[in-house]
Amino acid sequence: MTTPRLTSPDRVVFAGAGITKGEVADYYRAVARWLLPELVQRPLSLVRCPDGADGHCFFQKHHADSLGEHVHAIRLRELEGEGDYLYVEDIEGVLELVQMNTLEFHVWGARIDDVESPDRLVFDLDPAPDIAWNEVKAAARQVRDELAARGLRSWLRLSGGKGLHVVVPIRRGPDWTQVKAFSDAFAESLVAKSPERFVATASKSAREGHIFIDWLRNARGATSVTGWSLRARPGAPVAMPLSWDDLGRVREPAAFDLRKALRRARLLRREPWSGFARVRQTLPNEPG
Numbered sequence: 001m002t003t004p005r006l007t008s009p010d011r012v013v014f015a016g017a018g019i020t021k022g023e024v025a026d027y028y029r030a031v032a033r034w035l036l037p038e039l040v041q042r043p044l045s046l047v048r049c050p051d052g053a054d055g056h057c058f059f060q061k062h063h064a065d066s067l068g069e070h071v072h073a074i075r076l077r078e079l080e081g082e083g084d085y086l087y088v089e090d091i092e093g094v095l096e097l098v099q100m101n102t103l104e105f106h107v108w109g110a111r112i113d114d115v116e117s118p119d120r121l122v123f124d125l126d127p128a129p130d131i132a133w134n135e136v137k138a139a140a141r142q143v144r145d146e147l148a149a150r151g152l153r154s155w156l157r158l159s160g161g162k163g164l165h166v167v168v169p170i171r172r173g174p175d176w177t178q179v180k181a182f183s184d185a186f187a188e189s190l191v192a193k194s195p196e197r198f199v200a201t202a203s204k205s206a207r208e209g210h211i212f213i214d215w216l217r218n219a220r221g222a223t224s225v226t227g228w229s230l231r232a233r234p235g236a237p238v239a240m241p242l243s244w245d246d247l248g249r250v251r252e253p254a255a256f257d258l259r260k261a262l263r264r265a266r267l268l269r270r271e272p273w274s275g276f277a278r279v280r281q282t283l284p285n286e287p288g
Contacts, residue, residue: 004068004070004092004095004096004099005099006021006022006025006095006098006099007099008021009021009022009025010022011052012052013049013052013053013101013103014052014053014054014234014235014236014258015052015053015054016054016234016235017234017235017236017257017258019236019258021098021101023258024098024103024230024258025095025098025099027230027258027261027262028091028094028095028098029091029095030262030265030266031228031261031262031265032091032094033265034227034228034241034265034268034271035094035226035227035228035229036090036091036094037271037277038107038226038227038228039088039094039105039107039226040087040088040089040090040093041087041089041111041112041113042087042107042108042110042111042112043061043074043076043085043086043087043107043108043110043112043115043223044061044085044086044087044088044105044106044107044108044223045059045060045061045106045107045223046059046060046061046086046097046102046104046105046106047059047102047103047104047106047232048060048100048101048102048103049101049102049103049232050101053103053232053233053234053236054234057103057232060086061085061086061223062083062084062085062086063084063085063086064086066100067086067096067097067100068093068096068097068099068100069096070088070089070090070092070093070095070096071086071087071088071093071096071097072086072087072088072089072093073085073086074086074087074112074115076115087112103230103231103232104225104229104230104231104232105225105226105229106223106224106225106226106229107223107224107226108221108222108223109121109122109179109217109218109222109224114172115220116175116176116220117172117173117174117175118170118172118174118175118176118179118218119169119170119171119172120167120168120169120170121167121168121170121179121182121183121218121283122165122166122167122168122217122218122224123143123165123166123167123168123183123186123187123213123214123215123217124159124163124164124165124212124213124214124217124224125139125140125143125163125164125165125166125211125212125213125214126161126162126163126207126211126212126213126214127139127162127163127210127211127212128207128208128209128210128211128212130208130209131209131210131211133251133252133253135197135211136162136163136164136211136253137164137247137248137250139164139197139198139211140156140164140166140247141244141247142190142194142197143166143190143213144156144166144244146186146189146190146193147166147168147186150186150284150287151281151282151284152168152170152281152283152284153168153169153275153279153281154166154167154168155167155168155169155241155273155276156241156242156243156244156246156247157227157239157240157241157242158238158239158240158241158242158250158253158254158255158256159225159239159253160225160229160230160231160233160237160238160239160240160254160256161231161233161237161253161254162253163211163253164253165224165225165239167276168281169276169277169279169281170281170282170283171280171281171282171283173282173283174283176219176220178283179218179219179283180215180218180219180220182218182283182284182286182287183215183218184200184215185286185287186215186287187200187213187215188200189287190213191213196210197210197211198210198211198212198213199211199212199213200212200213200215202214202216225239226239227239227240227241227273228240228241228261228265230258233254235254235257236257236258237254237256237257238256238257238258238260238261240255240256240261240264241271241272241273242272243272243273243274246272
């Protein structure tokens with residue numbers, strides 16, 4: 001295999017921040033140690049932006065030979081028939097996708113060796129515009145505590161947008177139907193306990209003054225942004241993994257842009273999600 005080649009490295013892809021395609025490639029290369037464990041060997045959805053983050057961007061989940069020789073295909077069942085999805089094994093695959101104008105990386109909650117057996121849950125806390133950041137942080141801690149009461153440890157990620165992701169690794173065994181049912185019931189239990197804080201419906205009218213706990217990412221084929229991924233948004237924000245101890249020091253949801261994330265990667269001595277890959281916890285039969 002050949003080393004990925006980057007064309008037009010000086011082309012600006014985050015106009016407001018003056019960040020170039022070459023800097024995006026350098027960023028992903030620099031954070032590969034932290035990025036790859038959560039990214040590789042999982043079906044991916046990409047956000048590709050041929051005209052930069054300020055231009056037209058689109059999602060892509062299917063493989064194409066034009067993506068590069070380090071980008072691999074896996075044939076998966078779809079609603080109608082089958083399709084070739086894509087995944088990578090290494091940083092070379094990531095860089096080939098950057099060459100094809102990929103800015104964001106979103107992953108399935110299962111690995112390619114058994115896509116019918118999810119190994120994580122993601123609860124995306126998406127606040128209405130009038131919700132203060134401190135309230136979002138308090139909500140994340142409540143989700144953590146409610147999960148812990150059910151015997152489940154969780155880890156935290158800034159989404160790179162307005163909210164937070166609470167991520168739960170699980171021992172493989174339950175299928176997608178079971179995982180989705182647990183996630184739905186868990187979200188509804190939070191709403192029942194704290195109706196002034198949470199909603200579990202995507203309805204815009206219902207979400208006013210509340211935090212939407214998006215459990216729908218825990219379904220077959222759904223994806224969530226991976227840790228250390230850039231977001232195709234002004235300022236080049238990053239979806240940043242945090243420890244729970246970090247949360248109190250984070251003053252805003254988009255606390256890390258590309259340059260701050262690079263600095264964090266250089267200073268880190270241990271993975272913020274220490275223990276995540278080693279934990280072996282079983283999804284309860286019931287959410288209560």
